[in-house]
Amino acid sequence: MSRLEVRLSGEGGQGIILGGIILAEAAAVYGGLNAVQTQSYGPESRGGASRCEVVLSREEIDYPKVILPEVVLVMNREACVRYAHQVRPGGTVVVDSTFVDAVPETPGRVYRVPITRLAREHFGRDIVANIIALGVLAGLTGLVDRTSLEQAVANRVPPATREANLKALDVGYRAVAELLSAAASDS
């Protein structure tokens, strides 16, 4: 892997930025890669949009911004319209189907997962949706290994919520397993 670009998008309150920090720390601090994690705030952020970019590489990272990502997470409709099509051909687009029905045409492979609904069902609240999303992204793409991701989650979330967040990560990985097994029996 010379360079792998990830974009996480949604709105304020969905934990997009914490998701990016955890992903970058999993890859870098625990996984031995270089990582840069960036948030850009412009007029759209005053409307509540939230976007976070992570670049991973075995080499030094000269250019820290995402050019055309391999992996995209969209957590609401606006983010879907804006970012689902900005992905490398064959790249991975994960859509939170709790909030998004229609996905515009995209060169990526689209995976619909009811991320926030899973958070509500398993934990009775939306707040861990970002961690479920990380489990989904990592499970689908292998962009970081699970042990590193668990360590980064455990290190970054408040200690009192550590156990719930590690369970949320597991919910994400299991959602991927179900998705893939459903896809296999469809074919």
Place this chain on the structure above:
Amino acid sequence: MSRLEVRLSGEGGQGIILGGIILAEAAAVYGGLNAVQTQSYGPESRGGASRCEVVLSREEIDYPKVILPEVVLVMNREACVRYAHQVRPGGTVVVDSTFVDAVPETPGRVYRVPITRLAREHFGRDIVANIIALGVLAGLTGLVDRTSLEQAVANRVPPATREANLKALDVGYRAVAELLSAAASDS
């Protein structure tokens, strides 16, 4: 202000990254500027070093990395050795004198504030040192206005800690007032 660069540095656990997020959100979401906030993770991050960069501008920000910052915060000795001299001539270098005795030669103006000691004295714990530091930086430089900073702090910290963090911000501003009044009576 066409472009203003800020570097926050220290070690894991000092809340450097959250400090950068709050600063960027204060400037952008509440202050109407554009902001980009970046963390880079390399081999030094596996040794525990933490660094966060914020670029503010009225214009769009094409290049998101810090080139030579106007404002630098160093929260431990290693960060001081590495970053205190990387500052524009006449720029502001804030040093947490709790951990740093000697400051290497630098083209910036150095302000020594016992940030972590203030956190311990006022709150009995280190954890709000990052918010005190933001109050110091903003009080010294005016790089964001106080109301915006208070809103960003209130929005980003856990609700149960909101009051303590707003007090911590005030401790930072008051430390600046004392520093400036001491400087005035020295001269």
